[in-house]
Amino acid sequence: MREHWGNCITHFNSDVSRFISDYFARVDCKCVLLAGAGFDPRTQTIPSALAETMGQRLQAILVREERGEAIQALRDAADQNEGALRDRIENLEIWPIDIFDPEDSAPVGGTKISERLRRFALPADVTDIVLDMSALSLGISYPAARILLGWSERRSDLNLHIMVTSNPELDGGIVGEPAARPQAVRGFTGALPDDSERRVARIWLPQLAKKRNAAFRKIHASFDELYKVCPILPFPASDPRRADELIAEYGEEIRELWNVNNRDFMYVSERNPLDTFRTIETLKARYDKTVAGVYESQIILSPIGSKVMAAGAMMAAIKHDLAVHYVEALRYEMEAPDFNQGPTDLKLVHVWLDGPVYDGFAAQFSKPEPETTSDAEVDLSEQKALL
Numbered sequence: 001m002r003e004h005w006g007n008c009i010t011h012f013n014s015d016v017s018r019f020i021s022d023y024f025a026r027v028d029c030k031c032v033l034l035a036g037a038g039f040d041p042r043t044q045t046i047p048s049a050l051a052e053t054m055g056q057r058l059q060a061i062l063v064r065e066e067r068g069e070a071i072q073a074l075r076d077a078a079d080q081n082e083g084a085l086r087d088r089i090e091n092l093e094i095w096p097i098d099i100f101d102p103e104d105s106a107p108v109g110g111t112k113i114s115e116r117l118r119r120f121a122l123p124a125d126v127t128d129i130v131l132d133m134s135a136l137s138l139g140i141s142y143p144a145a146r147i148l149l150g151w152s153e154r155r156s157d158l159n160l161h162i163m164v165t166s167n168p169e170l171d172g173g174i175v176g177e178p179a180a181r182p183q184a185v186r187g188f189t190g191a192l193p194d195d196s197e198r199r200v201a202r203i204w205l206p207q208l209a210k211k212r213n214a215a216f217r218k219i220h221a222s223f224d225e226l227y228k229v230c231p232i233l234p235f236p237a238s239d240p241r242r243a244d245e246l247i248a249e250y251g252e253e254i255r256e257l258w259n260v261n262n263r264d265f266m267y268v269s270e271r272n273p274l275d276t277f278r279t280i281e282t283l284k285a286r287y288d289k290t291v292a293g294v295y296e297s298q299i300i301l302s303p304i305g306s307k308v309m310a311a312g313a314m315m316a317a318i319k320h321d322l323a324v325h326y327v328e329a330l331r332y333e334m335e336a337p338d339f340n341q342g343p344t345d346l347k348l349v350h351v352w353l354d355g356p357v358y359d360g361f362a363a364q365f366s367k368p369e370p371e372t373t374s375d376a377e378v379d380l381s382e383q384k385a386l387l
Contacts, residue, residue, distance in 0.1 A: 001153065001358060002319045006278050009352035012271065016163070016348035017049065024053045024128070031128040034117075034144055036135030037062035037085065037094060039077035039334065040174070042165040043135040044084055045346060050130065051089045059091045059123070063113065063140060067099050067331050074332060081135075097140065099328060100179075107179065107328040110143040110186030117147045127159060128355075133307050134165040138326050142314055143186045149318065152354040159355030166308045166347040168238060168270060172210035176329025182219040183325065190323030192296055201227040201295035203287065204325075205266065205280065207313065208233055208246045209305025213253065215327040219302055220257060222325070227295075229258035230283070232313075234270035234306060238345075243267065268309060273351060276312025284320055300325055308349050315353070 011019045024031060031054060035047050050058050062085060064078065086092055095116055099109040122129075129148050133141045145162070152160035184190070192200060202223065206216050208231050220229075231254065233243040247254065247265075254260045266283070269275035284299055291297050300323045303313035317324050 001354070004358045005315050005319060005353070006274065006281065008274060009357065010272065010274060011348075011350040013348050016350045019350060020049050021053050024050060027057075029054070029128060030057045030123070030126050031059070031130055032122065032126050033058060033060040033130045033132060034148065035060065035062055035130075035132035036137075036140075037064045037078065037082045038135050039074040039081070039332070040135035041077075041170065042167065042346065043078075043081040045165040045348070046130070046132040046134060046163050047085055048088055051085075056090055058089060059093075059126075060085070060089045061093050061095055061120075063136060064094055064096045065099055065109065065137060065140060066096050067329070070331055071333065074334060099137070099139065100330075105179075107139065107183060109137070109139045109328070113140050114143050114147060114186060117144060122151060127157065128161060129158065130161045130163055132163045132165075133311055134163070137329070138303065138310065138324075139185055139328055141310075142188055142317070142324060145314055146187050146318060149354060156359075157356060159357070160353045162273075162311055162349075162351040162353050164273070164307045164311055164349040166271075166306065166349060167345060168234070168242065168306055169345070171305055171307070173335040174332055175211045175335070176215075176332050178215040178218060178327040179330050180218075182215075182222045182327045185324040185326060188317055188322070188324035190298060190300065191321040192298060198294065198296045200298055201291055202298045202300055203227055203283075204229045204300045204302065205283075205313075206231050206302045207305050207309055208250055210246070210249065212304050213250065215304060216250075216253065216302065217257070218327050219325050220253075223300075228264060229260055230264045230266050231258070231260060232266045232268055232276070232279075232303075232309065234309065235267040237270040238347075242270070268312070270306060270308060271347065271349070273308050273312030273315070273349060276309045277315040278312075280313060280316035280322075281320065284316075284322075298323065302326055308347075311349070311351065315351075 033047060033050055036043055047060055097109055097112045101108045131145055131148055148160055152158045204226050233246055235243045266279055268279050287297050301313050301317055302325050303310035
Protein backbone atom coordinates (compact mmCIF):
# COMPACT_ATOMS: atom_id res chain seq x y z
CA MET A 1 0.00 0.00 0.00
CA ARG A 2 2.14 2.86 -1.31
CA GLU A 3 -0.34 5.04 -3.18
CA HIS A 4 -0.41 7.45 -0.25
CA TRP A 5 3.30 8.28 -0.52
CA GLY A 6 2.74 11.43 -2.54
CA ASN A 7 0.64 12.76 0.34
CA CYS A 8 2.39 11.28 3.36
CA ILE A 9 1.99 12.83 6.77
CA THR A 10 5.06 15.03 7.21
CA HIS A 11 6.43 17.38 9.85
CA PHE A 12 9.20 19.94 9.69
CA ASN A 13 11.53 21.59 12.21
CA SER A 14 9.76 22.48 15.49
CA ASP A 15 6.74 20.40 14.48
CA VAL A 16 9.00 17.32 14.43
CA SER A 17 10.06 18.01 18.00
CA ARG A 18 6.42 18.42 19.05
CA PHE A 19 5.44 15.25 17.22
CA ILE A 20 8.14 13.28 19.05
CA SER A 21 7.20 14.69 22.44
CA ASP A 22 3.46 14.06 21.88
CA TYR A 23 3.15 10.91 19.78
CA PHE A 24 6.00 8.88 21.29
CA ALA A 25 5.03 9.85 24.84
CA ARG A 26 2.09 7.42 24.78
CA VAL A 27 2.65 4.63 27.29
CA ASP A 28 1.53 1.99 24.80
CA CYS A 29 4.11 3.16 22.23
CA LYS A 30 7.25 1.05 21.92
CA CYS A 31 9.83 1.95 19.30
CA VAL A 32 12.85 0.44 17.56
CA LEU A 33 15.25 3.07 16.21
CA LEU A 34 17.84 2.41 13.52
CA ALA A 35 20.37 5.23 13.22
CA GLY A 36 24.05 5.96 12.66
CA ALA A 37 26.78 6.17 15.28
CA GLY A 38 29.43 7.94 13.28
CA PHE A 39 31.33 11.22 13.35
CA ASP A 40 28.52 13.32 11.85
CA PRO A 41 27.49 16.07 14.31
CA ARG A 42 23.84 15.27 13.55
CA THR A 43 24.21 11.76 14.98
CA GLN A 44 22.76 12.59 18.39
CA THR A 45 19.79 14.80 17.48
CA ILE A 46 16.96 12.34 16.74
CA PRO A 47 18.10 9.52 19.07
CA SER A 48 18.46 11.95 21.98
CA ALA A 49 14.99 13.42 21.41
CA LEU A 50 13.40 9.96 21.28
CA ALA A 51 15.31 8.78 24.36
CA GLU A 52 14.24 11.81 26.37
CA THR A 53 10.58 11.18 25.52
CA MET A 54 10.45 7.36 25.66
CA GLY A 55 13.04 6.22 28.19
CA GLN A 56 13.00 2.41 28.48
CA ARG A 57 10.33 2.09 25.76
CA LEU A 58 12.98 2.91 23.16
CA GLN A 59 15.21 0.20 21.71
CA ALA A 60 18.02 1.68 19.63
CA ILE A 61 20.29 0.05 17.06
CA LEU A 62 23.17 2.30 16.12
CA VAL A 63 25.25 1.42 13.06
CA ARG A 64 28.97 2.12 13.27
CA GLU A 65 30.23 2.21 9.69
CA GLU A 66 33.82 0.92 9.54
CA ARG A 67 35.92 2.02 6.57
CA GLY A 68 39.42 0.89 7.56
CA GLU A 69 41.86 3.70 8.24
CA ALA A 70 39.83 6.73 9.26
CA ILE A 71 41.11 10.17 10.14
CA GLN A 72 41.73 10.17 13.88
CA ALA A 73 39.67 13.32 14.45
CA LEU A 74 36.67 11.65 12.80
CA ARG A 75 37.12 8.46 14.81
CA ASP A 76 37.34 10.51 18.01
CA ALA A 77 34.13 12.34 17.06
CA ALA A 78 32.38 9.01 16.41
CA ASP A 79 33.55 7.68 19.78
CA GLN A 80 32.23 10.80 21.47
CA ASN A 81 28.83 10.49 19.78
CA GLU A 82 28.60 6.82 20.67
CA GLY A 83 29.52 7.49 24.29
CA ALA A 84 26.95 10.27 24.63
CA LEU A 85 24.18 8.05 23.22
CA ARG A 86 25.16 5.16 25.48
CA ASP A 87 24.64 7.49 28.42
CA ARG A 88 21.19 8.57 27.21
CA ILE A 89 19.70 5.34 25.85
CA GLU A 90 19.30 2.39 28.20
CA ASN A 91 18.38 -0.25 25.61
CA LEU A 92 21.11 0.20 23.04
CA GLU A 93 23.00 -2.00 20.58
CA ILE A 94 25.99 -0.95 18.50
CA TRP A 95 26.34 -2.75 15.17
CA PRO A 96 29.82 -2.35 13.64
CA ILE A 97 29.37 -2.78 9.87
CA ASP A 98 32.36 -3.24 7.57
CA ILE A 99 31.69 -1.18 4.46
CA PHE A 100 34.45 -2.95 2.50
CA ASP A 101 35.47 -6.61 2.49
CA PRO A 102 38.87 -6.82 4.21
CA GLU A 103 40.05 -9.45 1.70
CA ASP A 104 39.26 -7.90 -1.68
CA SER A 105 38.04 -4.38 -0.72
CA ALA A 106 34.67 -4.97 -2.40
CA PRO A 107 31.83 -2.81 -1.01
CA VAL A 108 29.74 -5.07 1.24
CA GLY A 109 28.01 -2.62 3.61
CA GLY A 110 24.57 -3.11 2.08
CA THR A 111 24.89 -6.89 2.32
CA LYS A 112 26.10 -6.73 5.92
CA ILE A 113 23.29 -4.49 7.19
CA SER A 114 20.71 -6.59 5.35
CA GLU A 115 22.03 -9.76 6.98
CA ARG A 116 22.00 -8.20 10.45
CA LEU A 117 18.46 -6.93 10.07
CA ARG A 118 17.19 -10.28 8.80
CA ARG A 119 18.65 -11.96 11.88
CA PHE A 120 17.11 -9.37 14.18
CA ALA A 121 13.99 -10.52 16.01
CA LEU A 122 11.55 -7.62 16.06
CA PRO A 123 9.68 -7.71 19.39
CA ALA A 124 5.97 -8.41 18.97
CA ASP A 125 4.95 -5.46 21.13
CA VAL A 126 6.84 -2.86 19.05
CA THR A 127 4.41 -0.31 17.59
CA ASP A 128 6.82 1.95 15.70
CA ILE A 129 10.07 1.80 13.77
CA VAL A 130 12.14 4.92 13.13
CA LEU A 131 14.85 5.06 10.49
CA ASP A 132 17.06 8.06 11.16
CA MET A 133 18.94 8.71 7.90
CA SER A 134 20.88 11.69 9.27
CA ALA A 135 24.20 9.91 9.90
CA LEU A 136 23.81 6.83 7.69
CA SER A 137 25.42 6.48 4.28
CA LEU A 138 23.41 5.79 1.14
CA GLY A 139 24.72 2.21 0.92
CA ILE A 140 23.37 1.46 4.40
CA SER A 141 20.17 3.50 4.68
CA TYR A 142 18.60 2.40 1.38
CA PRO A 143 18.83 -1.40 1.92
CA ALA A 144 17.75 -0.92 5.54
CA ALA A 145 14.71 1.11 4.50
CA ARG A 146 13.53 -1.61 2.12
CA ILE A 147 13.73 -4.26 4.85
CA LEU A 148 12.05 -2.08 7.48
CA LEU A 149 9.25 -1.28 5.04
CA GLY A 150 8.75 -5.00 4.50
CA TRP A 151 8.31 -5.47 8.24
CA SER A 152 5.77 -2.66 8.39
CA GLU A 153 3.76 -3.86 5.40
CA ARG A 154 3.54 -7.38 6.78
CA ARG A 155 2.17 -6.18 10.12
CA SER A 156 -1.00 -4.12 10.01
CA ASP A 157 -0.31 -2.57 13.44
CA LEU A 158 3.26 -1.40 12.78
CA ASN A 159 4.26 2.17 11.87
CA LEU A 160 7.38 3.16 9.91
CA HIS A 161 8.84 6.66 10.21
CA ILE A 162 11.70 8.26 8.29
CA MET A 163 13.50 11.09 10.07
CA VAL A 164 16.32 13.34 8.89
CA THR A 165 18.36 16.04 10.57
CA SER A 166 19.39 18.25 7.69
CA ASN A 167 22.07 20.86 7.21
CA PRO A 168 23.01 21.38 3.53
CA GLU A 169 26.13 23.37 4.39
CA LEU A 170 27.35 20.48 6.56
CA ASP A 171 26.60 18.02 3.74
CA GLY A 172 28.84 20.10 1.51
CA GLY A 173 31.60 19.99 4.12
CA ILE A 174 31.66 16.19 4.38
CA VAL A 175 33.64 14.91 1.40
CA GLY A 176 34.29 11.26 0.69
CA GLU A 177 37.15 9.79 -1.31
CA PRO A 178 35.35 7.67 -3.92
CA ALA A 179 36.17 4.02 -4.40
CA ALA A 180 37.42 2.75 -7.75
CA ARG A 181 34.15 1.46 -9.20
CA PRO A 182 30.53 2.56 -9.06
CA GLN A 183 27.80 0.05 -8.33
CA ALA A 184 24.09 -0.32 -7.74
CA VAL A 185 22.90 -0.02 -4.16
CA ARG A 186 21.97 -3.43 -2.79
CA GLY A 187 18.33 -4.12 -3.62
CA PHE A 188 18.15 -1.20 -6.06
CA THR A 189 19.28 -2.63 -9.39
CA GLY A 190 16.01 -1.70 -11.09
CA ALA A 191 13.82 -3.90 -13.26
CA LEU A 192 13.46 -4.41 -16.99
CA PRO A 193 11.51 -7.05 -18.92
CA ASP A 194 13.87 -9.93 -19.69
CA ASP A 195 12.12 -10.83 -22.93
CA SER A 196 11.91 -7.34 -24.41
CA GLU A 197 13.43 -6.84 -27.85
CA ARG A 198 13.13 -3.08 -27.66
CA ARG A 199 16.12 -0.86 -27.10
CA VAL A 200 16.57 0.39 -23.55
CA ALA A 201 16.50 4.19 -23.21
CA ARG A 202 18.14 5.18 -19.93
CA ILE A 203 17.75 8.48 -18.14
CA TRP A 204 20.26 9.27 -15.42
CA LEU A 205 19.24 11.58 -12.58
CA PRO A 206 22.36 12.70 -10.67
CA GLN A 207 21.50 14.70 -7.55
CA LEU A 208 24.22 17.34 -7.68
CA ALA A 209 26.13 18.19 -4.52
CA LYS A 210 29.32 20.11 -3.74
CA LYS A 211 32.65 18.41 -4.42
CA ARG A 212 31.17 15.16 -5.72
CA ASN A 213 32.49 15.60 -9.28
CA ALA A 214 34.83 12.60 -9.12
CA ALA A 215 32.06 10.26 -8.00
CA PHE A 216 29.65 11.45 -10.68
CA ARG A 217 32.29 11.12 -13.40
CA LYS A 218 32.88 7.51 -12.40
CA ILE A 219 29.17 6.73 -12.41
CA HIS A 220 28.69 8.37 -15.80
CA ALA A 221 31.65 6.48 -17.28
CA SER A 222 30.08 3.18 -16.19
CA PHE A 223 27.11 3.60 -18.57
CA ASP A 224 27.53 2.27 -22.08
CA GLU A 225 24.77 4.55 -23.36
CA LEU A 226 22.41 7.18 -21.96
CA TYR A 227 19.38 8.69 -23.62
CA LYS A 228 19.46 11.78 -21.43
CA VAL A 229 20.97 13.19 -18.23
CA CYS A 230 18.65 15.24 -16.00
CA PRO A 231 20.60 16.73 -13.07
CA ILE A 232 18.58 17.32 -9.88
CA LEU A 233 19.15 20.69 -8.23
CA PRO A 234 17.93 22.06 -4.88
CA PHE A 235 15.38 24.83 -5.37
CA PRO A 236 13.90 26.30 -3.31
CA ALA A 237 16.87 26.09 -0.95
CA SER A 238 18.06 27.80 2.24
CA ASP A 239 20.70 29.45 0.06
CA PRO A 240 18.84 30.83 -2.99
CA ARG A 241 22.05 30.68 -5.04
CA ARG A 242 22.87 27.04 -4.28
CA ALA A 243 21.48 25.72 -7.57
CA ASP A 244 23.38 28.35 -9.58
CA GLU A 245 26.60 27.55 -7.73
CA LEU A 246 26.21 23.84 -8.45
CA ILE A 247 25.62 24.54 -12.15
CA ALA A 248 28.81 26.57 -12.17
CA GLU A 249 30.76 23.89 -10.28
CA TYR A 250 29.61 21.16 -12.69
CA GLY A 251 29.92 23.32 -15.79
CA GLU A 252 32.35 21.01 -17.58
CA GLU A 253 30.29 17.91 -16.87
CA ILE A 254 27.02 19.59 -17.83
CA ARG A 255 28.27 21.06 -21.11
CA GLU A 256 30.89 18.61 -22.35
CA LEU A 257 30.22 15.21 -20.81
CA TRP A 258 26.48 15.04 -20.17
CA ASN A 259 25.16 17.33 -22.93
CA VAL A 260 22.46 18.73 -20.66
CA ASN A 261 19.87 21.00 -22.24
CA ASN A 262 18.53 23.87 -20.14
CA ARG A 263 15.15 22.14 -20.07
CA ASP A 264 16.66 18.94 -18.66
CA PHE A 265 17.34 20.32 -15.18
CA MET A 266 15.05 19.14 -12.39
CA TYR A 267 14.42 21.48 -9.46
CA VAL A 268 13.20 20.00 -6.17
CA SER A 269 12.76 21.42 -2.71
CA GLU A 270 15.73 21.11 -0.39
CA ARG A 271 13.29 21.02 2.52
CA ASN A 272 10.58 18.53 1.57
CA PRO A 273 11.44 14.95 0.47
CA LEU A 274 7.95 14.52 -1.00
CA ASP A 275 8.79 17.10 -3.67
CA THR A 276 11.66 14.91 -4.86
CA PHE A 277 9.41 11.86 -4.79
CA ARG A 278 6.60 13.54 -6.74
CA THR A 279 8.96 15.03 -9.31
CA ILE A 280 10.65 11.71 -10.08
CA GLU A 281 7.29 9.94 -10.16
CA THR A 282 5.87 12.49 -12.59
CA LEU A 283 8.90 12.26 -14.86
CA LYS A 284 8.68 8.47 -14.91
CA ALA A 285 4.96 8.47 -15.76
CA ARG A 286 5.41 10.90 -18.63
CA TYR A 287 8.57 9.27 -19.94
CA ASP A 288 6.96 5.81 -19.89
CA LYS A 289 4.01 7.19 -21.82
CA THR A 290 6.26 8.94 -24.34
CA VAL A 291 8.39 5.91 -25.25
CA ALA A 292 5.69 3.24 -24.89
CA GLY A 293 5.92 0.71 -27.72
CA VAL A 294 9.21 2.12 -29.00
CA TYR A 295 11.75 1.85 -26.17
CA GLU A 296 11.99 0.22 -22.78
CA SER A 297 12.51 3.06 -20.33
CA GLN A 298 14.85 2.93 -17.39
CA ILE A 299 15.48 5.66 -14.85
CA ILE A 300 18.69 5.54 -12.82
CA LEU A 301 19.07 7.66 -9.68
CA SER A 302 22.26 8.85 -7.99
CA PRO A 303 21.02 10.66 -4.85
CA ILE A 304 24.36 11.87 -3.49
CA GLY A 305 24.35 14.86 -1.16
CA SER A 306 21.28 16.17 0.66
CA LYS A 307 19.75 13.49 2.91
CA VAL A 308 16.32 15.12 2.63
CA MET A 309 16.31 14.90 -1.15
CA ALA A 310 17.80 11.40 -0.93
CA ALA A 311 14.88 10.29 1.25
CA GLY A 312 12.41 11.33 -1.45
CA ALA A 313 14.49 9.61 -4.13
CA MET A 314 14.50 6.46 -2.01
CA MET A 315 10.70 6.48 -1.87
CA ALA A 316 10.50 6.80 -5.66
CA ALA A 317 13.09 4.03 -6.15
CA ILE A 318 11.19 1.63 -3.89
CA LYS A 319 7.74 2.34 -5.28
CA HIS A 320 8.75 2.17 -8.95
CA ASP A 321 11.67 -0.29 -8.68
CA LEU A 322 14.23 2.20 -9.99
CA ALA A 323 17.96 1.61 -10.17
CA VAL A 324 20.20 3.55 -7.77
CA HIS A 325 23.89 3.87 -8.67
CA TYR A 326 26.57 5.36 -6.44
CA VAL A 327 30.24 5.18 -5.53
CA GLU A 328 31.05 4.05 -2.01
CA ALA A 329 33.37 6.31 -0.02
CA LEU A 330 36.72 4.84 1.01
CA ARG A 331 37.08 7.44 3.75
CA TYR A 332 35.73 10.86 4.68
CA GLU A 333 37.15 14.25 5.36
CA MET A 334 35.28 17.04 7.08
CA GLU A 335 35.91 20.73 6.69
CA ALA A 336 34.43 21.62 10.09
CA PRO A 337 37.42 21.09 12.43
CA ASP A 338 35.64 21.62 15.77
CA PHE A 339 33.61 18.49 16.43
CA ASN A 340 32.66 19.63 19.92
CA GLN A 341 30.33 22.21 18.40
CA GLY A 342 27.54 20.78 16.30
CA PRO A 343 25.90 22.70 13.44
CA THR A 344 23.65 25.48 14.62
CA ASP A 345 21.17 25.55 11.75
CA LEU A 346 19.57 22.11 11.86
CA LYS A 347 16.37 21.36 9.97
CA LEU A 348 14.28 18.38 11.07
CA VAL A 349 12.11 16.32 8.73
CA HIS A 350 9.68 13.51 9.55
CA VAL A 351 7.86 11.33 7.02
CA TRP A 352 5.26 8.88 8.31
CA LEU A 353 5.93 6.34 5.61
CA ASP A 354 3.62 3.46 6.51
CA GLY A 355 1.22 2.26 9.16
CA PRO A 356 -2.41 1.84 10.20
CA VAL A 357 -2.91 5.60 9.98
CA TYR A 358 -3.29 5.05 6.22
CA ASP A 359 -5.86 2.24 6.48
CA GLY A 360 -8.52 2.69 3.84
CA PHE A 361 -6.50 5.23 1.91
CA ALA A 362 -5.78 2.96 -1.06
CA ALA A 363 -9.45 2.13 -1.57
CA GLN A 364 -10.42 5.80 -1.59
CA PHE A 365 -7.48 7.08 -3.59
CA SER A 366 -7.58 6.86 -7.36
CA LYS A 367 -4.45 8.19 -9.00
CA PRO A 368 -5.34 10.19 -12.16
CA GLU A 369 -3.34 9.95 -15.35
CA PRO A 370 -0.86 12.82 -15.69
CA GLU A 371 -2.37 15.62 -17.71
CA THR A 372 -0.79 16.46 -21.04
CA THR A 373 1.14 19.67 -20.61
CA SER A 374 2.70 21.79 -23.32
CA ASP A 375 6.39 22.63 -23.21
CA ALA A 376 5.60 26.28 -22.62
CA GLU A 377 3.32 25.50 -19.70
CA VAL A 378 5.93 23.21 -18.16
CA ASP A 379 8.74 25.75 -18.46
CA LEU A 380 6.66 28.55 -16.95
CA SER A 381 4.64 26.80 -14.27
CA GLU A 382 6.57 23.79 -13.04
CA GLN A 383 10.25 24.46 -13.81
CA LYS A 384 10.71 20.72 -14.07
CA ALA A 385 12.69 18.68 -16.57
CA LEU A 386 10.32 16.84 -18.88
CA LEU A 387 10.94 14.97 -22.06
